[in-house]
Amino acid sequence: MYIRDLFYQRRKPVVSLEIFPPKPTLPLESVYATLEGLKELHPSFISVTYGAGGSNSARTIEIADKVKNHYGIEVLAHLTCVGLTREQITATLDKLAACQVDNILALRGDPPQGETAFVQPENGYRYAAQLVKHIKETGRFCIAAAAYPEGHIECRDMARNIEYLKYKAEQGADFLISQLFFDNDSYYYFREQMERAGIQCPMSIGIMPVLNAAQIERITALCGAQIPAALQKLLDRYRNSAEDMEKAGIEYACEQIADLQKTRFEGIHIYTMNKVAQVKSILQNTGLLTES
Numbered sequence: 385m386y387i388r389d390l391f392y393q394r395r396k397p398v399v400s401l402e403i404f405p406p407k408p409t410l411p412l413e414s415v416y417a418t419l420e421g422l423k424e425l426h427p428s429f430i431s432v433t434y435g436a437g438g439s440n441s442a443r444t445i446e447i448a449d450k451v452k453n454h455y456g457i458e459v460l461a462h463l464t465c466v467g468l469t470r471e472q473i474t475a476t477l478d479k480l481a482a483c484q485v486d487n488i489l490a491l492r493g494d495p496p497q498g499e500t501a502f503v504q505p506e507n508g509y510r511y512a513a514q515l516v517k518h519i520k521e522t523g524r525f526c527i528a529a530a531a532y533p534e535g536h537i538e539c540r541d542m543a544r545n546i547e548y549l550k551y552k553a554e555q556g557a558d559f560l561i562s563q564l565f566f567d568n569d570s571y572y573y574f575r576e577q578m579e580r581a582g583i584q585c586p587m588s589i590g591i592m593p594v595l596n597a598a599q600i601e602r603i604t605a606l607c608g609a610q611i612p613a614a615l616q617k618l619l620d621r622y623r624n625s626a627e628d629m630e631k632a633g634i635e636y637a638c639e640q641i642a643d644l645q646k647t648r649f650e651g652i653h654i655y656t657m658n659k660v661a662q663v664k665s666i667l668q669n670t671g672l673l674t675e676s
Contacts, residue, residue: 385458386526387487388558390428391586391650398651399672400460400561400588401425403658404433405443414658415447421660423455425667426674431489431561431653434462441476449483460528461485463519464493465509466502473508473518481524489528489561490515490552494606513552520556529557531587533565533574537608546577553585560587561653564603566594566636567612568643588651589644593662594633597623634665641670 390398401422406414422430432448434441444461451459461480463473480488492512495502504510509518512529519527529552535545549560565571571589578587594600597619604611611619615636622629641652652672656663667673 385486386558387429387458387460387528388526388586390458391559394650397649397672398428398588399667399674400429400431400651400653401427401663402431402433402653402655403447405447408443412443412446416450418656418658418660419451419455422656422663423457425660425664427457428651429458429460429487431460432462434464434491434493445476445479445483445485448480448485452484458487459485460487460489462489462491463515464491465505465512465515466493466496467505467508469505469507470509470518471507473515474522477519477522477524486524487526487528488519489530490519490557491530513548513555516552516557517555526558527556528559528561529553529585531560531562531574531578533562533571534567534608534610537606542574542577546574546581546583549578550581550583553583557585560585562587562590563607564590564592564609564655566615566640567610568640570610571644572647586650588653589649590653590655591637591641591666592655593637593657593659593666594618595630595657595659595662596626597629599657600633630662634662634669637666638669641666641672645670 403415403418406412430451432444432451434444448459448461451457463476490512492502509515516527516529519525531549532545535542539545618632618636622632654663
């Protein structure tokens with residue numbers, strides 16, 4: 385099933401969950417245990433991330449296959465430009481298609497660990513829009529693209545971000561997933577600029593629960609998401625108490641979603657960090673948990 389159809393058929397927001405493959409040294413059973421719990425939350429779809437530099441590509445495919453064909457949940461497989469030639473991209477798409485994976489999130493991807501700048505692979509792509517076009521030309525997949533409500537970390541010019549997002553839509557992106565953010569005002573402004581630019585793709589709003597202060601500071605440093613004063617106050621207050629930090633982080637996510645629910649939005653995409661109980665609590669407290 386193409387995920388884009390979920391947005392047009394919906395009676396309520398599309399709820400999706402993101403997981404990541406375990407490190408290569410760890411068994412896949414760890415993420416399968418997570419999936420056993422997440423399936424009970426009845427998400428509209430689950431997305432599976434792609435390792436830096438293609439390091440987890442085989443695991444991404446294997447997990448996506450499991451989500452779709454064992455658990456019976458629609459899956460969105462991530463694919464990046466990092467370290468891949470066009471031929472390797474095509475080969476990866478062939479493997480995903482063989483597993484009946486119908487949906488791809490096309491990303492440029494972050495530089496491999498230890499490198500500070502993205503390097504275009506020889507006979508590969510430099511931009512996500514090029515990857516979107518490549519996938520579109522296969523005629524096989526529904527394509528998602530990333531949106532950056534606070535601007536991409538390498539480009540804070542909002543006008544340029546909107547222009548490039550529109551270009552990704554023109555190249556074939558069917559729907560969007562936003563990068564995480566913690567200040568809803570940035571999203572509201574971004575959405576207004578999207579509408580002014582005529583970008584009509586449905587978008588799921590990316591929400592990351594703050595469950596660990598040091599972890600969220602590392603993530604925001606990598607992706608450029610801003611930490612508003614109210615959240616920074618919580619980080620400073622509870623960083624030395626794991627239990628209190630988790631409780632405060634869940635409450636913050638619930639309040640963020642509750643504010644978003646006052647407006648029109650198509651979907652919520654939870655960056656689960658492979659946690660089950662915490663995600664369940666958020667969905668329950670915001671009325672987004674479905675029984676089936």
